[in-house]
Amino acid sequence: xxxxxxxxxxxxxxxxxxxxxxxxxxxxxxxxxxxxxxxxxxxxxxxxxxxxxxxxxxxxxxxxxxxxxxxxxxxxxxxxxxxxxxxxxxxxxxxxxxxxxxxxxxxxxxxxxxxxxxxxxxxxxxxxxxxxxxxxxxxxxxxxxxxxxxxxxxxxxxxxxxxxxxxxxxxxxxxxxxxxxxxxxxxxxxxxxxxxxxxxxxxxxxxxxxxxxxxxxxxxxxxxxxxxxxxxxxxxxxxxxxxxxxxxxxxxxxxxxxxxxxxxxxxxxxxxxxxxxxxxxxxxxxxxxxxxxxxxxxxxxxxxxxxxxxxxxxxxxxxxxxxxxxxxxxxxxxxxxxxxxxxxxxxxxxxxxxxxxxxxxxxxxxxxxxxxxxxxxxxxxxxxxxxxxxxxxxxxxxxxxxxxxxxxxxxxxxxxxxxxxxxxxxxxxxxxxxxxxxxxxxxxxxxxxxxxxxxxxxxxxxxxxxxxxxxxxxxxxxxxxxxxxxxxxxxxxxxxxxxxxxxxxxxxxxxxxx
Ligand code: XMP
Numbered sequence: 214x215x216x217x218x219x220x221x222x223x224x225x226x227x228x229x230x231x232x233x234x235x236x237x238x239x240x241x242x243x244x245x246x247x248x249x250x251x252x253x254x255x256x257x258x259x260x261x262x263x264x265x266x267x268x269x270x271x272x273x274x275x276x277x278x279x280x281x282x283x284x285x286x287x288x289x290x291x292x293x294x295x296x297x298x299x300x301x302x303x304x305x306x307x308x309x310x311x312x313x314x315x316x317x318x319x320x321x322x323x324x325x326x327x328x329x330x331x332x333x334x335x336x337x338x339x340x341x342x343x344x345x346x347x348x349x350x351x352x353x354x355x356x357x358x359x360x361x362x363x364x365x366x367x368x369x370x371x372x373x374x375x376x377x378x379x380x381x382x383x384x385x386x387x388x389x390x391x392x393x394x395x396x397x398x399x400x401x402x403x404x405x406x407x408x409x410x411x412x413x414x415x416x417x418x419x420x421x422x423x424x425x426x427x428x429x430x431x432x433x434x435x436x437x438x439x440x441x442x443x444x445x446x447x448x449x450x451x452x453x454x455x456x457x458x459x460x461x462x463x464x465x466x467x468x469x470x471x472x473x474x475x476x477x478x479x480x481x482x483x484x485x486x487x488x489x490x491x492x493x494x495x496x497x498x499x500x501x502x503x504x505x506x507x508x509x510x511x512x513x514x515x516x517x518x519x520x521x522x523x524x525x526x527x528x529x530x531x532x533x534x535x536x537x538x539x540x541x542x543x544x545x546x547x548x549x550x551x552x553x554x555x556x557x558x559x560x561x562x563x564x565x566x567x568x569x570x571x572x573x574x575x576x577x578x579x580x581x582x583x584x585x586x587x588x589x590x591x592x593x594x595x596x597x598x599x600x601x602x603x604x605x606x607x608x609x610x611x612x613x614x615x616x617x618x619x620x621x622x623x624x625x626x627x628x629x630x631x632x633x634x635x636x637x638x639x640x641x642x643x644x645x646x647x648x649x650x651x652x653x654x655x656x657x658x659x660x661x662x663x664x665x666x667x668x669x670x671x672x673x674x675x676x677x678x679x680x681x682x683x684x685x686x687x688x689x690x691x692x693x694x695x696x697x698x699x700x701x702x703x704x705x706x707x708x709x710x711x712x713x714x715x716x717x718x719x720x721x722x723x724x725x726x727x
Contacts, residue, residue, distance in 0.1 A: 215239035215401065216257035218247050218277050220265025220293050226541065227386040228261055228291070228397070230582065235398040236408040240580070249280045259287045259404035262294025264384060268348050269296040269306050276301060287377035287404040289397075292346050295371070295380035302354035302378075312347045317363040317383065319370065326374035327360035329403045333395045342369070343389035346382060377403060412588045416448070419577050419589075423452035427533055432575055433525045434535035436461045436487070438475040439605055441537030441578060444590040448577050449535050450485045451593065457535070458486045460524045462517055465493025466609030466618075469627040478599065488524050495520070497620060504617045504655075506727035510559045513608045518566055525570065534572040540582050541681065557723065560607070583681070603648040604682065612727040616655030622670075625708040626653040629672050632705050636698045637676070646688050649676035651702075652715070652726045660710035662703075669710035674698065677724055685719040 215232060219225045219241050232239045239261075242251070260281055267274050276297055281288060290298035296306045318339040321327055334340055342363070350368040353359070357378070361370030372379045379400060385393030401408070434446045436459045450457050459479060463472045472489070479485045496516055503509055525531060566572070578586055590600040606612060613630075614622055630651040637643050652673045660667040674695075679685035690698075699712035715722075 214255070214257060215259045215261065215404070215406065216247075216252075216255055217241045217261045217263060218281075218294075219243045219263045220267070220275055220297070222264035222266070222291075222293065222384075224384060224387055225263040228263060229540075231386050231394050231397050232401060233410075233582070233585065235394065235401060236410045237398075237401045237406045238410045238580075244275045244277065247277065249278050252278065252280050252284065257284070257286060258406065259289070259401065260284075261400075262288065262290040262297060264292035264294060264345070267293065268308065269293065269300050270308060270348060282376070282378070287379070287400060289400050290378075290380035291386070292382060292384060295368075295382055296346075296348055296350060298378065298380050299350045299352075299354050299357075299368075299371075302356075304350060304354035304357070305352035306348050307351045308348050313344045313349075313365050314346075315344065316389065317342055317344045317365060317369075319361045319363045319366075319383070321361050322359050324358050324360045326358065326372060327370075330370075330372065330379055330396060330399045331360070332399050332402075334392050340392050341390065342381075342383035342385070342393070343387050344383045349382065412585070412592045415581075416589060416592050419448060420452040423449055423575060423577055426575060427453055427456065430456065430532040431528065431530055432457045432533040432535050433528055433531045433572075434459045435521055436475060436479065437605075437607060438467070438471055439537070440583075440590060440600055440602060441539060441586055443475075443478075443537075443599070444586050444593065444595065445535055445537040445576075445578055446479070446485060447483060447593045447595060448589065449575065450483060455486055458488065458528050458531070460488045460490060460521055462490045462520050462524075463492060464496040464513060464517065464609060464611075466496065466513075466611045466623070468605070468610065469631040488527070490520055490524050492516070492520050497618065500611065500618050502617060504615075506612065506615075507559055509611050509618075509727065510608050513611060514559065517607075518569070521566065522570060532573060533575045534566065534570070535575045535577075537578050537586075538576045539578055539586060540580055558725075558727075601644060603643075603646070603650075606725055612725050613650055613652045614655075615652065615726050621708070622653055625670060625706060626651060626672075628706045629653065629702050629709055632702050633674055633698060636694070636701060640694060642688075642690075642694075645678070646676050647679040647682070647685065648724060649674075649688070651675070653709075654713075658711045660703075662710065667710045669708050671711040671713060672702065672709050673713045673715045673726070675715045675724070675726075677719070679719075679724070682724065683719075685724050687714075687716045687718060690714070 217228050229239050229241050300306050319342050320339050321335050356373040357371045359371050363369045366382045370381050385396040436442050446459050476489050479487045499512055587600045633651050637649055654671045656671050657668050658671050676688035677685035695714055702712050
């Protein structure tokens, strides 16, 4: 495996993405966690030092342990990683006279040592790269030579071929360094990775790991109907069969037919033992009169844990709790500010549950990114229509119904949402959109239908494009699509007489309305 030591760059995750795309397995660990003992245990076949916001000239600048350079493995330093490498190995770094951000063009110096790292590059003489740094290297460490330069960065790429140490001042991992992936790929090839990490191999390894971890014990898994928990459940079932029981907590806030679809998918198609906890009365009862978004979220989170715990107790003797935790949730982010970040929304998850119930965790997706989970789902035979579903939040329709929730409102919302999604599918847009839904507004407006007056709810359509849900932009539907959808909703859904389209990006908005 390849180890990426994270010094806090905003784009460290992209290094992992690029390597995984080249079928190389890697893990990101924050610099604080990497000491000699860790390196010994991890036993990397190659190491990448990421960029970072600090200056290596600062008193307490984070540095990798010297052991990184003593393990006889290839090392690649990127930006801050380059400066750290130079400083630690005897070169010199100075604070830049002018900071350099953005596009630059790198040329090879012609040093013969560059052959292996430059394979496939410079076919047109220069390579476009993306720089983002304040400090720069001003003297090379012994053994190094310059193999690529740019007008503002004489040490754009340096290397010590004998020790297989490479370092770039620019970021090869970002989109704006179009051929950067080749540099990363060449680096992994010279480290001996053959690029044969496939989902099929991953699945086999994951199954073996689950069997080893769980032994003869029982495992319980909370199913939400979402892709992550579903893939986790099917994978674990393939590993340990009926030692797994799934609990589907139906809070009455699911979309149209969703609860039935989830239950039949797992019971009928996969034969996975499943407890369907139909607790709509409990949840909707407790939510009566609640209109504050945070109170809604906290109420749902609390009840969810109670219900899950009750049913899990009924199974008896489970030692493990399975969760569909993904890699982006796992990576400890490097934080220099130290201050707690502001809570925008209390996210619904089952955090705290394992401790409360004295359970150990099985998290077979911990190493995967979202699209890799989809690929694994595909490998496990889950239908593509299921794998490609838009994300759906844990608190369900509760947060798409601003203000007080009632059964009537939920019914109206379900119908409108079904028409909207049907429209999107019919127009072939579902896979282009990251997430789409209807929010039912707590406003009634006057309309006229036929010869009569109506006084019904207004709704808002939402559709966004996004990569990870952290930032998002509204989807540019045609006016024709919007017009057709609005009239279908008003004609087909009793209770709605006005349709609006939400064109707020995130930030400043969020994707959900609450
Ligand atoms: P926001 O609304 O914060 O949402 O922009 C970002 C993404 O997260 C989903 N979301 C949740 N998912 N539990 C979840 O599992 C939650 O409590 C929750 N709240 C929001 C939201 O649907 C979007 O995909």
